[in-house]
Amino acid sequence: MLDTPEAVVEALRANHDRPHGLQRTVTAEELVEAAEAFEKPDTLVTALIELMTAYVFTGEHRKAPVAFARLLKLWDSAPESFSQWEAHQVFWSFKWVTTSLLQVPEMPLATVQGWVDQMRDRYEKAGHGMQPVAAMRYHIALHTGLGVDDAYDLWATRPRTELSDCEACETRHFALRQVAAGEDADALDTWQPVFGHVQTCAEEPQASQAQALLPLLRLGRTDEARSHHLTGYRRVRGNTGMQEEVGLHLEFCALSRNEGRGLEILAENRPLFEATGAPLAHLHFLTGVEVLLARLVEDGHADTPVAGPPGRNWTADGLLAHVRAEADRLAAAFDARNGTSAIGDRRAARLARRPLLDEPLPLGLRASVGRTPAAGASTVPPTRTTATAPEVPEDFVELVREARRMARVGHPGDTRLWSRIEERLADGSAAHDDRLGPEDLLRAELAEQRGYVLTRKDRDAEAIAELERAAVLYEGVGMPWHALSARSRALAWATASGATEGSAPPDAEAVRSGLDEILREAERLKTEAPFTGEAPGEGEAVAGEDAALGRRLAYLAVLYSRTFAAYQEVVRTFPEVSAAALERFEESTGTMRAEAERLSLPHHVAHVRQFVAEVAGRRGDMALAEAELRAALEDNETAERPWRNGRPRALLAQFLLARQEPAEAMELLHRAIADAVRYDDADFPMAPTYSLLGHASTHLGDTAGAVRHLSEAAARFDQDGAADEATGVRLQLADVLGRSGQQADAVAVLESVLSDEASASIGARPLAQARLNLARGLRELEEHLAAAEEFLRLADTVAGWEDPGSILTLVAAEAATTLALAGRWHAADTAYERALAAHAEAPHPPLITHMMREFARLTMAAREAEGLDAALEHLTRADALLAAVPEDTEDFAVWYESGEVHYRRARVLAEADRFPEALAEAEAAIAAHERGGEEGEVPRAEAVRIAALIEGNGLGRIEEAAARLVTAAARCRKAGLPEAAEILDALRQDYRTRARS
Secondary structure, X not given: OOXXXXXXXXXXXXXXXXXXXXXXXXXXXXXXXXXXXXXXHHHHHHHHHHHHHHHHHOOOOOOHHHHHHHHHHHHHHOHHHOOHHHHHHHHHHHHHXXXXXXXXXXXXXXXXXXXXXXXXXXXHHHOOOOHHHHHHHHHHHHHHOOOHHHHHHHHHOOOOOOOOOOHHHHHHHHHHHHHHOOOHHHHHHHHHHHHOOOOOOOOOOXXXXXHHHHHHHHOOOHHHHHHHHHHHHHHHOOOHHHHHHHHHHHHHHHHOOOHHHHHHHHHHOHHHHHOOOOHHHHHHHHHHHHXXXXXXXXOOOOOOEEOOOOOOOEEHHHHHHHHHHHHHHHXXXXXXXXXXXXXXXXXXXXXXOOOOOOOOOOOOOOOOOOXXXXXXXXXXXXXXXXXXXXXXXXXXHHHHHHHXXXXXXXXXXXXXXXXXXXXXXXXXXXXXXXXXXXXXXXXXXXXXXXXXXXHHOOOHHHHHHHHHHHHHHHHXXXXXXXXXXXXHHHHHHHHHXXXXXXXXXXXXXXXXXXXXXXXXXXXXXXXXXXXXXXXXOHHHHOOOXXXXXXXXXXXXXXXXXXXXHHHHHHHHOOOOOOHHHHHHHHHHHHHHHHXXXXXXXXXXXXXXXXXXXXXXXXXXXXXXXXHHHHHHHHHHHHOOOHHHOHHHHHHHHHHHHHOOOHHHHHHHHHHHHHHHHHOOOOOOOHHHHHHHHHHXXXXXXXXXXXXXHHHHHHHHHHHOOOHHHHHHHHHHHHHHHHXXXXXXXXXXXXXXXXXXXXXXXOOHHHHHHHHHHHHHHHHHOOOXXXXXXXXXXXXXXXXXXXXXXXXXXXXXXXXXXXXXXXXXXXXXXXXXXXXXXXXXXXXXXXXXXXXXXXXXXXXXXXXXXXXXXXXXXXXHHHHHHHHOOOOXXXXXXXXXXXXXXXXXXXXXXXXOOOHHHHHHHHHHHHHHHHOOHHHHHHHHHHHHHHHHHHHHHHOOOHHHHHHHHHHHHHHHHHXXXXXXXXXXXXXXXXXXXXXXX
16 A cells, blocks of 8 residues: 555665566556655655656656656755755756657757757756766767767767766767777777676666677677677567667678578567657667568568567568558658758668678577578578589580589589479470480489488488389389399388387398399399490490499499498497397498409498498497598598598597597598588588587587587578477587576577477476576576576476486575575575475485575575574574584585585674674684685685684774784695685785774
8 A cells, every 4th residue: 555655665666676667667657646645755756766767768768758857847846855866866867868859759859959958057057067968969969960070079078977878888889989980890899898797787788789790790700799699689678678779689680691580589579569659769670670571571581471560460571561661751750850861861771781691690599480481482491501513504415414424423513403404394494305315314313313302301201212213214214223223222211211229120121132132133234234345225325424334333332222221220229239230231341342342443442431430439449430431531532532521521520529539520520511512512411510510619618619510500400400409409509608608698599499399309307407507597697586487497397207306406495595586585485495395305415505505695685674583593404404414425525514504604693793603603614614624725715704804894803813814825825725815815914004004
């Protein structure tokens, strides 16, 4: 009940602790109405200042000047009702009102300038410096485009005052001026205090992070751009007071070719379409939306469903027209008010920007909103790497001949040519030519190629059907060797369909029988058409091909198929390999190796070596695996087929990583990727290779490289439709980010992974670990309420496990502490008791004593009436818990926990001015850590520091405290702890100085 001024003030205090948003603003308006009922202007002053703050930080700039006018009237009529802080807020709010008036195009420019004149007069009368006034004149000049240089000089050359904008905001404006001048690198240097968190405020660093996105992209500093997007966007999403920044993130997504991510941001910020309280900021938001939508429409995705203003369904082109009309109207209104074209010109410049990257910048995030392919567009995603694509001849005959030549030597670039051949036949721009041999030959080749493409998409049944169709066609044109090759591959691929370790092969005996029959037929054909000389008919069909080489390759293809099938059978029997399967594998690899060597086809020897290496690696024979792979690389070079080296290099790198040799592994992986790009190998496993690169970078301590490569791997797994693999990589990415201290980035990635749809495929334990990491990350970012919600959700999940063990104790304890940090004490007390109950079932003393110590610390600060008694009670319970634990308990240092309880009690008692008891507890902490030997030296030094502070500051025994510090510092130096010694010496020096004075 708001029936007394005191009740209103208490409600104002509670409302001030809420995050900015609609609830806080509406409550502030209600509290102003309640304050007006009392004849106490000081209550109304406090309420109006709270309302002004709410309006400014939620983007209600139309309303802010009205509230300030009422406040200024009270200032003039009852200045004694203002506290010193509130008086400061009156002068500070002049700046807010100026920027608010600029935000509204209906407000005449003369009125805005007149307001700044009044600000100058009042500042001058009150004896305040003029730098804030000069700042407002600069903002007006920048807005209108008139007299900008002079206004900047008048502002930037004046000394700061207590009413100047915070340093972080001023730094942003200095940097933005450099960006406007095309000095991106200098601007980013200027921004460093903000990005390094040396200068911060309620709007920073997130405002500057949004503004810096495009300068970073333009300079190629994509790692920083990625990080600024991940961390900055989280702090502005859904915030009506930061519409401009949301628009900049949308523009970044469009210009970094992350349109899918942009659509997701659009969906998350749908309410901003109706947030019109700050028209200029709304215009900036709409312009960012327009940049994104224009990219989509230009790329042929006009019909893509998108999120727009509530009340109807939107497509990209429909929303683009709506947004463009509204933004044009707003820009015209501002230019009409200002008498210049500055606003419209800046808007036009943004809309004219083109993507700054050739490929999407991997963000490490899962984009939950996709794009609908344009009508007639291929559903196959383009390669993310710009390859050195083979030249595509315009002449159809030459095109087919070049594809055949590349296929004959096994060049992976033939895939693009075969695709082009099929496209031209389908669209009628080409027809079969008799110079190419029988038409069914080309049909067979295209069927074979379709089979290869389908198997890459894991559409094995369709792929096998295409190969069988190719075999029939090859037989029809008198090419039995090609037919045998196609049939053998079809059988071999059947063994790989759904192959996983421990699974049974589909009709393995029939596959082996079929392959043996094909081999017997191949041996028969060898007697009819030797591998030297031309074979009647087949040489004519291939139109000039070396038929003997073709037969040799087909024969080796049959042997390869047998080896592949045997390899798959071995894989299926891991980890305990079937003796029969291993025998068949060794026989098939031995036969293929011998024949490949006899026929001088070293690249087929390399194939055998890869199979042998993979099996050897799985069985733990790393020396054999490495030797075979290095020999395979030499075989491919001998055969002049360097495009075949990507896979053995990647596999060798994997083995080297397992052997903790990341440097060479990284070199091999980079070369493998480079070759895949160089030779246009669309079949190369880019995503797993980038994942391995991420691991190698982590081992080498290159966090930036690890983040870059893991982000790329996740994006490529997405592109390949491998959602589970993408999720796994993102969990690894979040772990790397978290361990390197980039918690905001890690949290952004985890939030993306743990969306309902994405988390469905994660196992229960990995999912729990991911949620625990997210909760801890949120807590580290001081988003305590969100962290507590994650902890509680996780506790409920773990409680449902058949055997949660001490995990439930851990989660419940962390939930309790985090709820206390969030100030939700009733829920915190409930979680506290839940943690104790879990501990009774599955003990975890360190977690529980840490929780109790944290409750003691937080209780003293938050529970004024009962703080001391409640804090001491928590520590008494900690003593009792530790007393029940044997001193020699394995993996649990009782001495440390006991010392930390004494340490916390010393600080609690010192805060209550009970200094003699506090000193006794500090000395008990020192004694407890003494029992820890070398491990106890660091916490012991901290306990000595606290004891000295209590003794010197609390009890006034400065000489005794200094003597204590001298002894402790010497001990630290002897223990090899120079930093601890310096801290103790600094405190001792302070005491000595005080003693002399």
